[in-house]
Amino acid sequence: PSLLLLPAFGQVASNDDWVYGSAVKALIETGKLIVPVSTVTSLVTQTLWGSLFAWPLGADFGTLRLSTAVLGFLGILAFHSLLDDEKPSIRLPLSFAFAFNPLVYALTPSFMSEIPALSLSLIALSFSRRSLDEKSVGLRGLWIGSLFSALAYGTRQTTFFVPFAVSVFCYIRRPKDFRAQAAVLLMPFSFAVLHQLWLRLSHGPIPHAYAWLN
Numbered sequence: 001p002s003l004l005l006l007p008a009f010g011q012v013a014s015n016d017d018w019v020y021g022s023a024v025k026a027l028i029e030t031g032k033l034i035v036p037v038s039t040v041t042s043l044v045t046q047t048l049w050g051s052l053f054a055w056p057l058g059a060d061f062g063t064l065r066l067s068t069a070v071l072g073f074l075g076i077l078a079f080h081s082l083l084d085d086e087k088p089s090i091r092l093p094l095s096f097a098f099a100f101n102p103l104v105y106a107l108t109p110s111f112m113s114e115i116p117a118l119s120l121s122l123i124a125l126s127f128s129r130r131s132l133d134e135k136s137v138g139l140r141g142l143w144i145g146s147l148f149s150a151l152a153y154g155t156r157q158t159t160f161f162v163p164f165a166v167s168v169f170c171y172i173r174r175p176k177d178f179r180a181q182a183a184v185l186l187m188p189f190s191f192a193v194l195h196q197l198w199l200r201l202s203h204g205p206i207p208h209a210y211a212w213l214n
Contacts, residue, residue, distance in 0.1 A: 014110040017061055021111055024050040025059045035203060041113045042195055045120070045154030050111065064111040072108040075119025078126040113156050120152035121162045128166045128184065132173060142170075142183035149184075150191035163188045 019036050024047050026034045035043055051059075053067040080095040098104065107114050124145040131141030145166065152159035167184045174180060 014061075014065075015112055017064065017111045020046060020113065021050075021059070021061060021064050023047040024054050024064060027051050028054055028059050033203075035199070041117075041156050042154050043113070044195065045151045046111075046113055046116050048154075049116065061111065065109050068111055068115050069108055071119045072104070072115045075115065075122045078119065078122035081126045082122070082129060117152050117156035117159050120148050120155060121159050124148035124152060124162060125166070132166075132169060139179060139183050142166075142180055143187075146184055146187040150187040153188050153191050154195070157192075160188055160192065 016039070019039050020043060022036055023034060023043055026032060027047055028051055033044065033047060049071065050064050050067045053063050057063040076095060076099050079098050080091060083091040083094055086094070104115065127141045127148065128145035131138035131145070146163060149159070149163040152162065163184050167181055170177065170180045170184055
């Protein structure tokens with residue numbers, strides 16, 4: 001909704017749009033995925049997602065904000081699905097409250113990493129939650145949730161706490177179901193390892209902002 005009310009398509013950088021946008025521009029112009037030195041986020045997923053919009057529409061700030069808005073909308077739907085145990089009279093107001101939360105509302109018309117990371121994490125939680133009923137643990141939903149958790153990590157590293165929390169819940173619900181634990185953690189953990197190997201062996205010098213990971 002913020003795209004309809006705010007001048008989101010103006011060619012002016014909002015906050016760190018110029019940093020994250022430069023990664024998309026570099027990918028389109030050179031075909032190489034480059035993490036800007038001045039960023040502290042993993043940025044991989046966000047760059048690839050933004051490039052899907054930038055290739056046909058152009059790598060400008062308006063297009064990149066549109067890509068964020070699409071993910072933001074999917075995040076709202078995922079949040080709404082997490083409330084399916086609530087009455088419809090409660091679900092809709094809560095979903096509107098989430099959508100018009102000042103932080104969500106203000107960051108949606110931008111190419112900042114918060115909304116993509118949040119939306120991907122909510123989608124991961126939505127799929128995982130549906131698999132964690134009391135009678136059985138459905139591995140299919142956990143694998144899909146694990147995939148979106150990995151994509152969320154590819155946007156911001158701090159989202160790794162989401163699959164970790166889901167794995168703890170899996171352990172409490174079914175302590176001997178190691179397949180469920182593997183389904184939750186394998187993809188985000190593998191992505192994190194491969195991401196670090198890529199930074200060290202292929203990408204080139206590690207940005208100084210990643211020093212805390214060493």
